[in-house]
Amino acid sequence: MVPLRVEKKTLPGQIDLYVIPTNKFKTVLITVLIRQFLSRELASKTALLPAVMERGSRDYPTYRDLMIRLEELYGAGLSSDVLKKGEKHVLSFSLEVINDLYAPGGELLRQGISVLHSVLNQPLLENGAFKHEYVEQEKEQLAKEIKGFVNDKLNYALERCIQEMCDKEPFGVFKYGSVEELAKITPRDLYAYYEQILTENPMDIYIVGEVEPDVAFGLVGEAFGHRDGQRRREIPPDTVQNIPAEVRYHEERMPVSQGKLSLGYRTNTAYRDDDYAALLFYNGVLGGFPHSKLFQNVREKASLAYFAFSRLEKHKGIQLISSGIEVENYERALEIIMEQVKNIKKGEISGEEMENTRRGLINQFKVVADSPYSMLNLSLDGLLGGKDEGLDYFLRKLAEIEVDDVVAVANKVYLDTIYFLRAEEEANV
Amino acid sequence: MSKLMDWVIRENELLQEKIFYTTLHPGLALYVLPKKGYNKKYAIFSTRFGSIDNRFRITGKGIAEEISVPDGVAHFLEHKLFDDEEGNVFDRFAAYGASTNAFTSFTHTTYLFSCTDFFPENFDLLLEFVQHPYFTEESVAKEQGIIQQEIRMYEDNPQWRVYFNLLGILYRNHPVRNDIAGSVESIGRITKDILYKCYETFYHPLNMAIFVTGDVSPEQVGNQVAGSLARRTFTPLKSIERIYHPENASVVQQKIVQELSVSQPLVNIGFKDPYHYLEGRELLCRELAAEILLEMIFGRSEPLYNSLYEDGLIDENFSAGYVAELTYGYTLLGGETRDPEELHARIMAGIAEIRKKGLNRDAFYRHRRKMQGEFLRSFNSLEFIANNYLSNRFREIDFFDIFSVLGEISLSTVEGLLEDHFKEELHAISVINPIQRKQ
Numbered sequence: 053m054v055p056l057r058v059e060k061k062t063l064p065g066q067i068d069l070y071v072i073p074t075n076k077f078k079t080v081l082i083t084v085l086i087r088q089f090l091s092r093e094l095a096s097k098t099a100l101l102p103a104v105m106e107r108g109s110r111d112y113p114t115y116r117d118l119m120i121r122l123e124e125l126y127g128a129g130l131s132s133d134v135l136k137k138g139e140k141h142v143l144s145f146s147l148e149v150i151n152d153l154y155a156p157g158g159e160l161l162r163q164g165i166s167v168l169h170s171v172l173n174q175p176l177l178e179n180g181a182f183k184h185e186y187v188e189q190e191k192e193q194l195a196k197e198i199k200g201f202v203n204d205k206l207n208y209a210l211e212r213c214i215q216e217m218c219d220k221e222p223f224g225v226f227k228y229g230s231v232e233e234l235a236k237i238t239p240r241d242l243y244a245y246y247e248q249i250l251t252e253n254p255m256d257i258y259i260v261g262e263v264e265p266d267v268a269f270g271l272v273g274e275a276f277g278h279r280d281g282q283r284r285r286e287i288p289p290d291t292v293q294n295i296p297a298e299v300r301y302h303e304e305r306m307p308v309s310q311g312k313l314s315l316g317y318r319t320n321t322a323y324r325d326d327d328y329a330a331l332l333f334y335n336g337v338l339g340g341f342p343h344s345k346l347f348q349n350v351r352e353k354a355s356l357a358y359f360a361f362s363r364l365e366k367h368k369g370i371q372l373i374s375s376g377i378e379v380e381n382y383e384r385a386l387e388i389i390m391e392q393v394k395n396i397k398k399g400e401i402s403g404e405e406m407e408n409t410r411r412g413l414i415n416q417f418k419v420v421a422d423s424p425y426s427m428l429n430l431s432l433d434g435l436l437g438g439k440d441e442g443l444d445y446f447l448r449k450l451a452e453i454e455v456d457d458v459v460a461v462a463n464k465v466y467l468d469t470i471y472f473l474r475a476e477e478e479a480n481v
Numbered sequence: 482m483s484k485l486m487d488w489v490i491r492e493n494e495l496l497q498e499k500i501f502y503t504t505l506h507p508g509l510a511l512y513v514l515p516k517k518g519y520n521k522k523y524a525i526f527s528t529r530f531g532s533i534d535n536r537f538r539i540t541g542k543g544i545a546e547e548i549s550v551p552d553g554v555a556h557f558l559e560h561k562l563f564d565d566e567e568g569n570v571f572d573r574f575a576a577y578g579a580s581t582n583a584f585t586s587f588t589h590t591t592y593l594f595s596c597t598d599f600f601p602e603n604f605d606l607l608l609e610f611v612q613h614p615y616f617t618e619e620s621v622a623k624e625q626g627i628i629q630q631e632i633r634m635y636e637d638n639p640q641w642r643v644y645f646n647l648l649g650i651l652y653r654n655h656p657v658r659n660d661i662a663g664s665v666e667s668i669g670r671i672t673k674d675i676l677y678k679c680y681e682t683f684y685h686p687l688n689m690a691i692f693v694t695g696d697v698s699p700e701q702v703g704n705q706v707a708g709s710l711a712r713r714t715f716t717p718l719k720s721i722e723r724i725y726h727p728e729n730a731s732v733v734q735q736k737i738v739q740e741l742s743v744s745q746p747l748v749n750i751g752f753k754d755p756y757h758y759l760e761g762r763e764l765l766c767r768e769l770a771a772e773i774l775l776e777m778i779f780g781r782s783e784p785l786y787n788s789l790y791e792d793g794l795i796d797e798n799f800s801a802g803y804v805a806e807l808t809y810g811y812t813l814l815g816g817e818t819r820d821p822e823e824l825h826a827r828i829m830a831g832i833a834e835i836r837k838k839g840l841n842r843d844a845f846y847r848h849r850r851k852m853q854g855e856f857l858r859s860f861n862s863l864e865f866i867a868n869n870y871l872s873n874r875f876r877e878i879d880f881f882d883i884f885s886v887l888g889e890i891s892l893s894t895v896e897g898l899l900e901d902h903f904k905e906e907l908h909a910i911s912v913i914n915p916i917q918r919k920q
Contacts, residue, residue, distance in 0.1 A: 076518050077861045115790075119782035123847045124856030150857050154495070192793050199744040200817060205637050306742045307916055309636040343575035352569060355626035358634055377633050404576070409576025411598070416595040418520040424861070
């Protein structure tokens with residue numbers, strides 16, 4: 053396997069630029085990431101910002117103008133969002149253009165970077181603030197998004213479990229904040245926040261694709277290298293250590309056909325820890341794959357569910373388990389799930405389970421190099437998790453893990469919260 | 482070593498991709514697209530058997546009797562192929578670090594795996610399990626429990642419900658109106674004999690195709706497939722005649738409403754395209770012209786999208802697409818809205834206005850160019866290439882042709898479609914409303 057090459061350069065204004073040259077893709081991806089800490093007060097503001105910025109800039113004052121420009125550039129894809137990565141909130145602005153090698157005569161990369169620059173650095177202003185109309189419309193859209201989260205029952209049940217579990221920690225904050233905080237934001241506040249965040253917060257730019265690093269440094273430096281500023285704002289690491297005194301139980305009733313069971317565990321293992329790779333193993337043996345204990349026992353043996361899986365919130369050291377079941381099977385499903393966890397803690401892991409998990413995890417890491425977005429994500433995890441080791445490190449670590457390592461990490465895992473979304477009683481409907 | 486195979490090699494200069502094609506006895510189509518430098522290898526094994534194939538006749542000698550099977554049988558069969566005498570196929574792929582899955586659509590069933598290492602071992606597993614049916618009364622009963630939970634999960638999924646409710650009123654007779662997984666009742670009627678019958682009919686190599694992509698050698702892939710086929714015996718396949726009751730050029734009703742636990746209403750609007758059968762280039766041209774037309778009316782750079790968005794009637798997830806299958810086609814518009822009635826009225830008025838004003842030539846070229854760019858972008862994904870290549874093959878379309886055919890679509894073709902399509906009597910609306918609580 054060809055090791056990933058990453059070239060790094062720091063632009064004026066303390067912006068770190070990373071270029072990952074690869075000839076696999078037909079496109080070039082340029083992503084700007086701005087890091088902020090997650091908090092109840094700021095979450096809505098942070099989430100609203102990219103939405104308003106994407107509505108128009110000085111050069112492209114309406115959304116239509118911006119979209120027309122992107123269509124002219126062979127349908128370049130512009131997307132902005134906020135990512136919740138542990139207790140960090142990351143603003144992300146991406147532009148994907150066809151590589152000039154496939155679009156003869158084009159200067160798509162240069163022109164694409166110029167659009168991205170315009171959206172980020174030349175916002176459309178009205179009386180020294182963001183355009184009032186855009187801010188109000190985007191507030192309304194975001195409020196709908198927040199309220200609409202309930203429509204996806206599986207993810208709703210997982211998010212609610214996190215919210216109950218982390219009610220006293222920043223991680224319990226929803227990535228789009230709350231309707232109440234959102235309502236308070238004015239166009240002037242938001243612009244002041246924009247100015248602050250673009251000069252003070254850590255900013256990184258990634259370019260993935262078949263581009264000469266020097267060419268990329270030149271193009272991006274031209275567009276983004278003019279900002280002064282001291283990016284000193286520290287984003288504190290997440291608190292991962294937590295041994296809950298008792299298991300909390302929350303249930304919610306809704307008119308649903310299928311119950312959704314979520315379990316939240318504290319793993320007491322951080323991304324930067326040496327035994328993080330062992331935690332990946334633990335999660336893989338328990339519920340990361342179809343060969344895992346949860347899928348095999350809840351679905352294949354007991355026929356109780358269509359899905360039963362576990363996943364990690366790697367930056368916060370939380371593990372979540374999710375399964376969709378009939379309400380009357382709650383006790384049985386819970387018992388089977390808890391038994392799987394207990395068995396791993398006792399070391400009941402077969403050689404086959406170990407090797408299947410090892411190969412499955414190695415496979416997951418190797419394919420990272422086949423997608424520009426996955427490469428970017430792994431690199432971002434490294435930045436945020438304080439362990440910028442990359443693909444080769446994980447492949448090496450995963451090859452070495454043994455049953456004892458998995459058992460050791462499993463015994464640091466504690467159940468914190470059970471959340472059950474269940475149907476309403478017939479009489480109450 | 483087997484003799485050298487006859488490969489048809491097609492090179493696309495623009496995409497800078499080369500595809501290898503061959504047919505192996507007794508009629509299996511094999512496609513290989515080598516992708517140098519990728520770690521991932523992705524393979525799919527697909528059959529032209531989907532949820533709509535629930536009434537058929539096998540014609541040959543003797544009396545061809547019409548066979549009718551319960552709804553959801555293709556999907557049920559897909560689940561069951563993962564089990565055999567030895568247990569679960571997932572475990573065998575897991576041993577080689579691969580992830581495997583399958584999906585059933587209206588028109589086909591596809592089995593797949595992706596891996597980085599042990600490609601030949603994994604590929605053999607795929608060839609083996611798809612060609613090895615093993616059904617017992619007991620395993621059928623167990624699967625009924627799992628699929629019942631899958632159906633229940635979809636009952637709570639508003640996007641799924643609003644869509645199938647629409648298809649149910651857009652179509653009177655065509656089985657596209659039924660849920661892919663069937664119903665709790667219909668899957669209860671599935672037996673092992675029904676599964677074997679469908680397997681024998683639809684899983685004959687003549688009705689199937691394989692697509693492999695990643696850093697692989699076509700010769701090696703071809704030898705593996707040939708070896709696998711040589712170990713089996715096949716009876717010649719008589720031709721399968723799929724039976725669809727003639728579809729009326731009208732809808733069942735124009736509106737359907739359901740209440741679910743959602744934060745705001747959800748809408749799907751459909752316009753039926755009344756053709757009975759189209760394939761190949763003709764079907765592709767219709768599809769691409771319709772997609773351009775929808776872009777020109779509902780695209781993000783167009784006034785209608787922007788005014789609906791600014792008035793809070795749609796959000797950024799609003800979508801407009803055209804579905805073009807051999808035996809049915811329709812336009813689907815949809816999204817969340819605060820006011821389904823107003824959105825519906827504004828969309829109909831928007832279409833009427835564009836009909837009056839006519840289409841803009843510059844906008845036409847711009848949208849067409851955007852679609853060409855999106856096609857190129859999609860070639861980053863092995864899954865996308867493989868899945869779309871075969872689903873197009875099953876419509877007698879060469880996926881590689883899309884870029885150039887797009888370039889041949891003229892403004893007048895799109896204008897013709899603007900006149901023809903969007904017929905008032907062929908359209909219907911499906912709404913999911915939040916549950917109204919009784920006081």
